[in-house]
Amino acid sequence: MPELTMNASGQGLCSCHVCNLVSRRGHVAPAHCPRCGASLHFRKPGSVARCWALLIAAYILYIPANLLTMMETGSLFNYRKDTIVSGVIELWRTGSWVIAIIVFIASVTIPLLKLISLTLLLVSVQRRSKWHPRQRTRLYRLVEFVGRWSMLDIYVVTLLAAVVQLGNMAIVKAGPAALAFGAVVVLTMFASMQFDPRLIWDPLQKERNQ
Amino acid sequence: MDLHPAQLIACRYCDLLQREIPLKPGCAASCSRCGAVLYRNATDSIDRTLAYTLTAAMLFVIANIFPILTIEIQGVSSQINLIGAVHALWDQQMQSISLLVFLTTIIIPSLELITMSYLLLSIKFGLTPAGYTFLLRIMRFVEPWGMIEVFMLGVLVSLVKLTSSFKVIPGGALWSFGALTLLLAAAAASFSARDVWARLDRTQDEEVAACQN
Numbered sequence: 421m422p423e424l425t426m427n428a429s430g431q432g433l434c435s436c437h438v439c440n441l442v443s444r445r446g447h448v449a450p451a452h453c454p455r456c457g458a459s460l461h462f463r464k465p466g467s468v469a470r471c472w473a474l475l476i477a478a479y480i481l482y483i484p485a486n487l488l489t490m491m492e493t494g495s496l497f498n499y500r501k502d503t504i505v506s507g508v509i510e511l512w513r514t515g516s517w518v519i520a521i522i523v524f525i526a527s528v529t530i531p532l533l534k535l536i537s538l539t540l541l542l543v544s545v546q547r548r549s550k551w552h553p554r555q556r557t558r559l560y561r562l563v564e565f566v567g568r569w570s571m572l573d574i575y576v577v578t579l580l581a582a583v584v585q586l587g588n589m590a591i592v593k594a595g596p597a598a599l600a601f602g603a604v605v606v607l608t609m610f611a612s613m614q615f616d617p618r619l620i621w622d623p624l625q626k627e628r629n630q
Numbered sequence: 631m632d633l634h635p636a637q638l639i640a641c642r643y644c645d646l647l648q649r650e651i652p653l654k655p656g657c658a659a660s661c662s663r664c665g666a667v668l669y670r671n672a673t674d675s676i677d678r679t680l681a682y683t684l685t686a687a688m689l690f691v692i693a694n695i696f697p698i699l700t701i702e703i704q705g706v707s708s709q710i711n712l713i714g715a716v717h718a719l720w721d722q723q724m725q726s727i728s729l730l731v732f733l734t735t736i737i738i739p740s741l742e743l744i745t746m747s748y749l750l751l752s753i754k755f756g757l758t759p760a761g762y763t764f765l766l767r768i769m770r771f772v773e774p775w776g777m778i779e780v781f782m783l784g785v786l787v788s789l790v791k792l793t794s795s796f797k798v799i800p801g802g803a804l805w806s807f808g809a810l811t812l813l814l815a816a817a818a819a820s821f822s823a824r825d826v827w828a829r830l831d832r833t834q835d836e837e838v839a840a841c842q843n
Contacts, residue, residue, distance in 0.1 A: 428640035428647045435640035438767045439827050442638045442647075455827065456763040495795070511791070519790045522783070557643050557664040571734065571777055575784025578731050580791065581722060582715035583699065586706050590795065594724050602730050609774065618645040621664070 427618075427625050429462040436460060467616040468542060474611035475538050481600045481607065482535065489595030491577050496588060503597060504528065504573060526572035527601070534570075534608045537563045541615060548623040560617045567612055570605045574598060639668055675822045676829065680750040682817035687743040689810045694736065696802035698785060703796050711803060712736065734777040739814075742776050745769055746817070753826065758833050766823070782811045 428435055434445040436453035443460070445451045451460040489501040502510060504527050511520035537559050544556060577594045584592035639650050641661040653659055653671035660667050672678075693712065700709040710718075712735060719728035745765050752759035759765070785807060792798050 426647055427645040428638075429645055431647065433638065433640065433647065435642070435645075437642075438770050440639070440642070440824065441827070442640050455831070456767060458767055514794055516790050516794075519787050523787060526783075553644070554664055557666070561643065561666065568774060568777055569780055569783075571780045572784050572787065574727060574730065575735075575781050576787050576791070578715050578719055578727065579698070579710065579784060579788040581724075582718035583701055583708050583710040583788075583792070584796075585718070586701075586703065586708055589703055589706055593722065594719065594727060598724065598727050602727055606730070613774070617643045621644040621646075 427621065429618075430625060434460045434462055437464075463618060463622075464614065464616040467614055467619065468546060471538065471542055471611050471614040474607050474614060475535065475542070478604050478607040478611060479535060481603045482531065485531075485597050485600035485604050488597035488600065490573065490597040490601065491580065491595055492593040493584075493590075494592075495590040501595065504601065507573075523573065523576075526569050530566050530570045531601075531604055531608065534563050534567060534612065538608070538611055538615065541617075541620070545619045550623050553620050553624060556620050557617050560612075560615065560620070563612050567605075567609045570608075571602075574602050574605070641666055641668060669824045670822055672820050672822045672825065675820055675825045676750055676753055678820040679746070679817050680754060682813050682820065683743060683746045683750060686810055686813040686817060687747060689806045689813065690739060690743060693803045693806035693810055696806065698803045698807070699789065699792070699801050700799040701792055701796040702799065709801070711801070734775055735781045738772050738776040739778050741772060742769065746821075749826070753829055753833075756833070758830060758837070762830060766826070770823075776814075778807070778814055779811045782807050 428442060432444055432446075433442050434451070435442045436456060436458055438458040439453060439456040441453055441455045443454055445460050445462070452458065453460055486504055488503065490504050490507060491502045493500050493502070500510075508520050508524045508528065511523060541556060541560060541563075544551060577598050580592045581594045584590050637650060639648050640646065641648065641664060643666040644661060644664040646661060646663045648662065648668065650669075651659065653669075655671050655673045658667050658670040695711070697709045697711045698715075700707055716728050716732045716736070719725075719731065745768070749759050749762060749765060752762075785804060789798060789800070789804075
């Protein structure tokens with residue numbers, strides 16, 4: 421029995437990204453999974469370039485997302501405009517600490533963590549780094565898992581803007597930052613889907629083969 | 631090298647080839663190189679997932695019909711349900727946000743619930759569901775975009791924000807969303823795509839054998 425310490429791709433084997441069936445694949449013509457018919461690739465095609473494109477777009481939109489108004493609140497007595505961060509500070513100031521922490525994690529920490537982590541992963545893959553592959557894979561899984569939770573603020577703004585429509589008494593409107601922030605969440609989710617974590621392990625395999 | 635590819639499993643995260651081993655119920659096999667979970671032996675995977683999915687589908691209907699919450703101040707009140715919120719945002723010139731919320735909380739979850747019920751019910755009755763390869767591919771693609779649990783947290787945060795200025799009356803949909811979040815988590819935990827593929831492969835083989843006899 422041969423020792424199984426090798427990559428599937430090194431053996432001309434390819435696992436289907438839909439049904440995970442491992443099958444043999446030639447290096448030339450496009451191939452399809454014999455079980456589910458999805459197209460087979462050793463690595464996601466154009467992974468690094470596409471991921472960079474989405475990530476750079478997300479970085480650019482991250483600026484208006486944080487600088488512009490997320491939510492406008494008006495009532496008989498006061499009127500205020502809140503950005504993401506000022507919204508969190510306001511929650512903290514009014515004593516809702518738990519909620520303030522949840523919103524801070526979902527709208528500030530997670531998007532930043534995603535942007536920085538994906539940059540780190542992309543740079544390390546491009547440099548064919550052999551640095552802590554297991555940790556980097558774990559980081560990728562974390563990014564994949566927590567990404568969706570940044571949508572929290574979008575839902576909060578939607579609900580508040582929809583329900584607080586009491587004419588002169590109180591009114592809430594979603595601001596332009598909601599648009600930018602929504603785009604950041606969607607773009608970073610697509611970016612993390614485009615990234616292929618198997619690229620992290622490829623440089624190590626090359627070394628073993630030599 | 632005379633290993634049959636079907637007995638092998640390649641880690642989704644690091645591409646390491648490994649052999650499948652039988653697992654005890656409730657256990658999971660993880661990759662020996664990167665530690666990712668390769669597959670699980672979920673007990674009664676298909677039956678349990680089907681039960682959770684059907685219950686979730688009923689709750690989802692309730693969650694969409696009834697109001698999520700009502701706010702009241704000095705005799706003026708306002709009520710909201712999910713589709714109403716989507717509609718209100720659309721009217722406030724926030725079409726893209728409205729569309730994003732519509733897709734992630736209504737369209738994709740209902741698509742998932744309907745597809746899963748159809749696939750699992752067919753399997754349960756020993757049939758090969760028509761177009762299952764296509765449907766399972768779609769499911770794989772839309773899976774990250776169903777965000778009911780995130781929406782549920784959004785409802786709770788909104789609730790706390792609203793109580794500072796208004797009298798807030800929770801609506802029926804609020805409880806349904808809470809239960810729905812738990813059920814969807816349970817369904818996701820008991821579902822094993824690997825079992826479904828294996829079961830469908832076996833049914834097909836049997837059909838082929840029956841034709842040959």
